[in-house]
Amino acid sequence: MTTYPVRVHGRFDPALNRWLWLVKWLPAIPHYVVLAVLWTAFGVVGLCAFVSILVTGRYPRPLFDFALGVLRWTWRVAYYSFGALATDRYPPFSLGEEPDYPATLDVAYPERLSRGLVLVKWLLAIPHLVVVTIFLGGGGYLAFRAGEWAFSPAGGLVGLLVLIAGVVLLFTGRYPRGVFDFVLGMDRWALRVAAYVGLMTDAYPPFRFDPGGDEPGAAALDAPPPPASSSGPPSRVVPAVIGVLLLLLGTGSASAGALGLWAEQARRDATGAVAAPALTVHTSGYAVELGTAELRWTEAGQAVGEDWLGTVGLRVDPGTFVGIGPAADVTRYLAGVERDRVTGFGDRTAYRHSTGVAPTTPPHAQPFWAATGVGSLTWTPRPGDWTAVVMNADGSRVVDTPVVATATLPALAPLSWTAFGGGVLLLLLGGGLVLFAATRPTRPAAPVRTTIGDEDHA
Structure with a gap:
């Protein structure tokens, strides 16, 4: 029986040192440094392979061997450290196969790859990436962060179970076999997805949890690849994935529109x-x-x-001065004045305090204000840098007042209706695609013919 072309093995070792796992992060640091460089190169190799597959339908063998070596190195380090903690044998600094190491990984080299599928693999893999994120927390062994490929050795559910296994090992001297099997199943799932997103296979990763150190079934990694018509994800996967994405986008758009419509009706004052x-x-x-x-x-x-902002307003306590003026003029007026500047709003307002003295003139005597008021103001926004200031009308110290910001927002209603209507349309389209995928019959597999003696059998 041929299993998935990405094969992940881990040899269970019940006799582990009960203390070593506490410091494994330290000897693993050199590997993490090297892997950071290798995964950057993995991203560059992936881009080169993308172009090659798109043009020729082939993943160049030297590039494939390098990408496979990075996955093998990654798996050995994860198996030794906090991706499994399942061996005390130090991983070799090698891109090679290393068959005698307790953790091995192999990927069948594909002679041909789909040119069209290479364009949408990242999209088709989204459901798997969600699962892998839950397993590994940081996005898995293959993550794209800050514009470059990155390696995440552990985290999420894997990290939690490995920690539990380490504590049990510390007190009992034995690694729980059930935890080992479960962790290996999650690691295997993540590495299958990594190879698929890394363009190393067209075979869609199965939504199947295969626990334990050994792959299910017997391997046939060197067998010829299946015909192009049978490779890749099932025909129902593409509309299902697109439908789910449309449902997510539609939910967000419709929710934003509904929130805007609520504000249009409930938050407008007299x-x-x-x-x-x-x-x-x-x-x-x-x-x-x-x-x-x-x-x-x-x-x-x-x-x-x-048209977007309309008229802006600020309301404060009666008897409190509020003004909006050019930022440079406000800075000159308050230079040397003891004051606070709001730096953030949240559960508690954050301030930056400046020491100083009292202002030399009261705020209402300044000519630079674009809008002022005692108790409230209204202002039509204009281009520029503007600062709003709250003071006592007589310029005395200790200011304490609630502030309410208002805006007429004439574009709120049409924008909200547009977002809500677009969201509903996306929900209908997404629901239709999901329904289509759920009710479409699966294409039957082609019969396999064998020859026994002089007779053909299907």
Whole structure:
């Protein structure tokens, strides 16, 4: 019986040192350094293989052997360290097969690969990547982070079970066989997905959990590859995956639209403005800077900006001064004044305090304000850098007041309806594709003919 072309083996060793696993991370550091370089090269090799497969339908054998060597090295280090903790034998610094090491990995070399499938493998693998993320936490052995390929040796459910196995080993001197089998099943799943996403096979990884150190069935890795019509994922997988993605996008879009429509109806006040939740600001000094807004749009697009924001407002306690002015002028006015600047809103407002003295003139006497008010203000946004300031009207110290930001947001309703309608459409399309995939009959496999004597048998 031929198993999946990615074969992962691990030899169980019940006689492990009960203390060594506590410090395995230290001798494994040189391997992690080398693997970081190798996985960067793996990404470059993958891009070269992508072009080759797209043009010729072949994965160049030297590049394939290098990619396989990286997976083998990765699996040996993970098996030794916190991807399994299943051996005390130090892994060799080698890209080769190393058949005598307790952890081995092999991938059948494909003579031909689908040119079209190479374009969508990342999309088809999304359901598997979700599973692998749960298993390994950091995205698995094959992850794409910060624009480069990266290696994640352990984490997630694997990391938790390996930690449990280490604690049991520490106190009993034995590695639990059940934990070993389960961990190897998750590692095997992750490495199958890594090879598929790495373009090393067209055979879609099975949604099957194969626990234990040995692969199920007997291997036939050097057997000829199946015909092109039978390779790759089942015909129902592609519409199912696309349908799930459309359902996710549709849910997000429809939810955002529904939230906007709720705000349009429930958050508008008597003046027609949408009000944000009130936030209390406090300073023992003389002023609170609410932050600087950088508004940028061209003169030709200024109307668009106003159509989006509408009229902006700020409300504070009666008797409290609030003003919006050019950031540079506000900075000059408050230079040397004891004040607080809001640096973040959350469960608690964060500030940056500046020591100083009282302002020389009251805030309402300054000519640079674009909009001011006592208790509230309204302002039509214009391009520039603007800072909002809250002070006592007489310029005295200790400011404590709630602040409510408002905006008329004339574009809120049409944008919300557009997002909601688009989301509903995506949900219908995604649901239709999933239903199509679920009800479409599976293509029957071609009969296998054998010859016994002079007679053919199907």
